[in-house]
């Protein structure tokens with residue numbers, strides 16, 4: 242579904258992500274963990290077309306989209322939930338979902354089934370939503386574009402534990418369904434291993450480990466070591 246081959250890029254002339262290769266199959270969920278500043282967000286921004294491509298391939302199916310502008314990447318099947326959520330303060334929940342919608346399984350009604358708490362907030366402005374509601378709306382907005390791969394950047398960040406629980410439960414219903422591929426950046430290793438079948442550790446713009454979540458859980462791979470937290 243998504244194939245990165247030797248992907249290199251960053252911001253302006255600065256290289257952050259270096260010769261990174263990775264594949265996410267249809268219906269597969271892959272998590273990326275790593276310390277702050279290692280380039281996880283930059284990697285997603287490169288795929289979404291918001292950071293500066295320097296070399297390598299970004300393929301969706303057999304199309305190389307590495308030179309496509311942002312809107313054409315969305316059309317090619319990339320759904321993006323950015324770390325800052327980027328909810329418009331002056332648009333309502335309904336407007337966010339209406340503007341983004343494209344035909345497919347994920348209609349407005351379907352995403353509201355996934356996030357019932359948004360139903361009561363349809364006419365609320367983005368500015369009036371809680372952090373949790375904004376995160377749910379950011380995911381819902383990406384889903385109604387009916388992507389083939391969903392990129393999510395630290396959805397649990399800054400949310401209260403009870404809200405994180407709700408969110409993880411919703412995302413669990415989402416992953417693996419309808420052949421949607423998911424690439425999830427997640428600071429919390431427990432959440433990453435819970436949701437993903439494979440977990441990748443990034444350090445300084447490169448992949449330093451890629452293993453099944455099972456191997457991570459059983460301790461064959463020690464994520465904390467890999468993330469350099471034990472150093």
Ligand SMILES: Nc1ncnc2c1ncn2[C@@H]1O[C@H](COP(=O)(O)OP(=O)(O)O)[C@@H](O)[C@H]1O
Pocket residue numbers: 252257275276277278279280281282283284
């Ligand atoms: N929009 C941006 N413009 C310029 N530099 C950025 C931008 N976003 C991130 N960076 C830089 O890229 C490097 C990697 O950051 P980032 O990809 O955000 O890491 P992570 O998501 O793993 O914490 C950092 O040095 C950061 O300062």
Ligand SMILES: [Mg+2]
Pocket residue numbers: 281282283324394
């Ligand atoms: Mg980040």
